[in-house]
Amino acid sequence: MLKAVIIGSGNVAQHLIKAFLNSKKIELVQVYTRNSEAVTHLLASNKITNSLNSISEADIYIIAVSDDAIADISLKLPFTDRLVVHTSGSVALEQLDTKNRRGVFYPLQTFSKNKEVDFSKIPLCLESEQSNDYKILEETAKAISPLLYTIDSRQRQSLHVAAVFVNNFTNHMYTIGNQICNKNAIPFDILRPLIQETAAKIELLTPLEAQTGPAKRKDEKTIEKHLKFLKDDNQKAIYTLLTQSIQKTDV
């Protein structure tokens, strides 16, 4: 059974810790964090360390810390020639210090503290410098999800940008929907089924097939009515730009 150490105690680290603890195919030997209280509810205190010098031996070290801290922590690791990977969508493999064998283990999902996730539905994007290490990465990943993808650093960067559109920006569309409801004394609940169906459609159709609405059907009368209705300049600007963008999109 492969042995793993997780470095970090934030959102991604905590979700990974839970997934590994639930898996019978991998042994989580230790978690390193400077903030041990963040993980004491998840595992026994003898498996938590805040000292780099007492870090355990393992087949794979998974750095799940904020992007800015990845290079620094990889530099401080007191060992060499072991497999060290990070979990970031936007940091290149090369940011990891060369004294260890390097790789990336990027779970493409949105993690919130207050919402459990099912790792078996999370695509894991894997990259390694050495082909032997890819097997370790793959075995580690398989322990928690069947959705494995070989993704190089350039592709991972593009995925991270795509994820900003389909997650962050989509969620902001929900926020604007919520703002419009609030302003007109309508419960936001009324929009929730539409939000669910909009996503559900994408399981069956391509986004181009699923596109509907005034922009798509070039219904200028309705577009004009909506722009007149919107009093907020920011919402107006977004409506205008996205309407143009839909109309420019090739089918």
Place this chain on the structure above:
Amino acid sequence: MLKAVIIGSGNVAQHLIKAFLNSKKIELVQVYTRNSEAVTHLLASNKITNSLNSISEADIYIIAVSDDAIADISLKLPFTDRLVVHTSGSVALEQLDTKNRRGVFYPLQTFSKNKEVDFSKIPLCLESEQSNDYKILEETAKAISPLLYTIDSRQRQSLHVAAVFVNNFTNHMYTIGNQICNKNAIPFDILRPLIQETAAKIELLTPLEAQTGPAKRKDEKTIEKHLKFLKDDNQKAIYTLLTQSIQKTDV
């Protein structure tokens, strides 16, 4: 049991026909359409007419045609003082001819020809001029969904605009995600779980609580990297505007 006539044979009309046929609480007595082939697979031919003069007597007439055709068809109806409603999010009640009692029966959902919908999860936005008619509207609506909302014309317009944001514009975010994947030889499937989770979060959290990403955490380094990565001017403009909008949004 209430008797209903549906006028129209497009997307919304077809989904309503199926919902009424499946309900034991309402009798769909007839469908009027100039394009009877569109509905012959749904109901017996003696229940379909293309002549306004042979339109049946009913408790409620539901006009489910394109926005531009609503006023015209309501004018041509060869009877008076009956309850006539339309199903549009963006057309005022006043567009219906005054010779009949007027109302609105707006299902807030996105309908596609190739995707079944579960009406019991669709919010129905109801409006009537006369309070007695509201009871008929309510009984009709209850026959297919428990999610009833009293929504006046002004509120309905705001809902329609909100729906453009949470549905049309969200779907366009998926399209851009798809474009970025295509350009980088990545299967779009890899984004589907993220799309589902983004929507699923909204069942438990408010959009403001669910917001994550570089814009939200004011991670200028990543934002700059993403803008440098994006070569398409349109995608760049959308990224910039939505990032600013997230950063301006009050928590």
